[in-house]
Amino acid sequence: MSSERVDAESKVSGNQANIPARVRRELDIDDGDHLRWHVEEDGSIRVEVVRQQPGTFAEFDGYDGAEATDVTSDHDNWGVDVE
DSSP: OOTTSOOOOOOEETTEEOOOHHHHHHHTOOTTOEEEEEEOTTSOEEEEEEOOOOOTTTTOOOOOOSSOOOHHHHGGGTTOOOO
């Protein structure tokens, strides 16, 4: 991807810079994505978009087992062997 394709700039304010909407759309940058910055030896900057990964419990619908659970009494017993 050529840096000449996107003609946009932003202003730094309080050590933060906005990503112009045109660049966000072009690179499909979304809320929660991270930007990884690389300063090249010639002084240029390369930015890598690191996509947000869905969380471990993102699609967790809850316990649907055959056994009823009681969180109040079971909470402290998890991981404890009871004889």
